Amino acid sequence: MTGTPRHHLFGRGSWPEVSRIANILRAETVGGALLLGAAVLALIWANSPxxxxxxxxxxIEVGPAAWHLDLTLAQWAADGLLAIFFFVAGLELKREFVAGDLRDPRRxxxxxxxxxxxxxxxxxIYTAVNATAAGGALAGWAVPTATDIAFALAVLAVISTHLPSALRTFLLTLAVVDDLLAILIIAIFYTSSLQVLPLVAALVPLGLFAVLxxxxxxxxxxxxxxxxxxxxxxxASGVHATVAGVLLGFMVPVLRRDGEAGPGLAEHFEHRWRPISAGFAVPVFAFFAAGVSVAGAGGLGETLRDPVTxxxxxxxxxxxCVGVLGTTWLVQRFTRATLxxxxxxxxxxxxxxxxxxxTVSLLIGELAFGAGSEKDEHARLGILIGSLISALLAMVVLRARNRHYKRIREEEERDSDADGIPDPWDPTPYGPTS
Structure with missing residues (x-):
């Protein structure tokens, strides 16, 4: 008697969803290259004569002082430009859980x-290292929790395209949920003072936006x-302004009013604003946030020995690595699903x-320690070093896997006959591999 088929954790998505995600990956990959260039330029300038x-x-301060918006360019980048990034994240979050493949609880x-x-x-891990550290070091516990999807996808693009499409989809959706959790962390743990009146007043334009x-x-x-x-x-309320971007994104409807298939207003806005976010807003923020002096206060040795770093x-x-890999193993173990x-x-x-x-790690570092403070400098250097090490280790593993899948593809092409048509949306339509 045939048993019930086991669920695949990394199964193929629907063709429309895979096509949409492929377009997102291309935009984020270009954005990642611009992000990297902006960060490198800032590092060179900050460590030059x-x-x-x-x-x-x-x-440099810009903006009307009467509205308390006389902010520095660095503050405008963190509070203003990143609101565009989080608006797109809000659109993507709603799209994924309303009409994307993630509306399926199993997916x-x-x-x-x-x-x-x-x-x-x-x-x-950060809390354990800084448990006895002085100077408010524990405030930075959330700094290493965020994933930068643009940088990660840029690294993935360098590796090549023979890896299973399910991996790229998994990385993107993981980062989308990661963004949501980061937004909650910023709103709950990094709001130092709350002004209720402006926050309540914000509901008026937000409500009008939602109605329209x-x-x-x-x-x-x-x-x-x-x-x-x-x-x-x-x-003005004291809640970080990027939260406004997310709330606005959540207001946009995903499905078409006529109920027919096709892109809704959320997807329309996403196509319009994602290039602005990935190509301008995030790289400019990176330029203003990544310019850390490598020597730091007290010298490079002291910076590297700081528990924050x-x-x-x-x-x-x-x-x-342990969190993502270990949780995936637990899900596979307790759901008895296959990879x-x-x-x-x-x-x-x-x-x-x-x-x-x-991106989000730098933002949380500024909120935790104060922009330009000594610990913020150490945090920024830790983010750069940790991200670089993670990228290099990932490239070693995934390049080896890419060669493996490329070899399988070549063997399949040599052995295929006329009716062996590969799956059009999965570059590696093969069974489980070792």
């Missing part, structure tokens, strides 16, 4: 669990002022990639 010019640029279970494990383990988008209004001259008003009031490096390199067409070596490579923390 002209470093004072970089610091002066960060400190959602793995990336959600992996994201939770991938954030809990780094936080625990529900009626499928997408005129920028109507929606943009409401979005700006929501952002301004949330910023050590905790972040270990959290990103060890914690992320599908990937191996544990593939999962290890993706778990290492998840240790590339940058």
């Amino acid at each position: 002209w470093s004072s010019g970089y610091q002066d640029l960060l400190a 959602a279970a793995l990336p959600v669990a992996a994201a939770v494990g991938g954030m809990a383990a780094p936080a625990l 988008v529900q009626r499928r209004v997408h005129s920028w001259w109507v929606l943009l002022p409401l979005a700006a008003a929501t952002w301004t009031l949330v910023h 050590i905790g972040i490096v270990l959290g990103l390199v060890v914690g992320k 599908g067409n990937v191996s544990w070596w593939d999962v290890l490579g993706v778990a290492l990639l998840a240790g590339i923390g940058f």
Whole structure:
């Protein structure tokens, strides 16, 4: 008697969903290259004889003082430009759980669990390292918990394209859930003072925005002022202004009003704003946030010995890998599901990639320690070192796996006959591999 087929953790998604995710991956990969270039430029400038010019640029104030928006360029990048990034994240989150493959609880279970494990383990490691450290070091417990999807996908693109598409989808959906958890952490743990009146007032433009988008209004001259008003009031409330971007993204409907298939308003906005986020907002933030002096206060040796730096490096390199890989094993063990067409070596490579923390990690570091403080400098250096180590280790593992899948593909092509048509949306339509 035939038993019930076992569920595949890394099964193929639907063709429309895989096509949509492929488009997202291409945009994020280009954004990752720009992000890397901006970070390298900032590092070079901050460690050059002209470093004072970089610091002066960060400190330039722009904006109306009457509205308490006389912010430095660095603050505008962190509070303003990253709101665009989180708006796109909000759109993507809603899209995934309303109309994407993750609306299926079985498909959602793995990336959600992996994201939770991938954030809990780094936080625990950082806390253990800094348990007895002085100077408020424990405030940075959330710094190594975030994954930078743009950087991770840029590394994945360098490795090549023979890896199973299920791995790329898993990495993207894991990072989407990771963003949601990071947003909650910022809103709950890094709101130092809360002004209730501006926060309540923000509900008015937010509500109007929601009503208009529900009626499928997408005129920028109507929606943009409401979005700006929501952002301004949330910023004035003491809650980090990027949360406004997420709330606005959540308001946009995903499904078409006529109930027919096709892109809804959320996907329309995503196509319009993702290039701005990946190609401008995030790279500019990286330029203003990544310019850390390698020597640091007290010299490079003291910076590398600081528990903050050590905790972040270990959290990103060890914690992320252990959290994602271990949680995936637990899900597989207790659901009795199979991996599908990937191996544990593939999962290890993706778990290492998840240790590339940058954009959100830098933001949390500033919120935890104060922008420009000594511990913020140490945190930034830890983020750079941990992300670099994770990227290099991931490349070693995944390049070996890429050669493995390329070899299988070549053998399949040599042995295939006329009716051996490969799956059109999976570059490696093979069974489980070792």
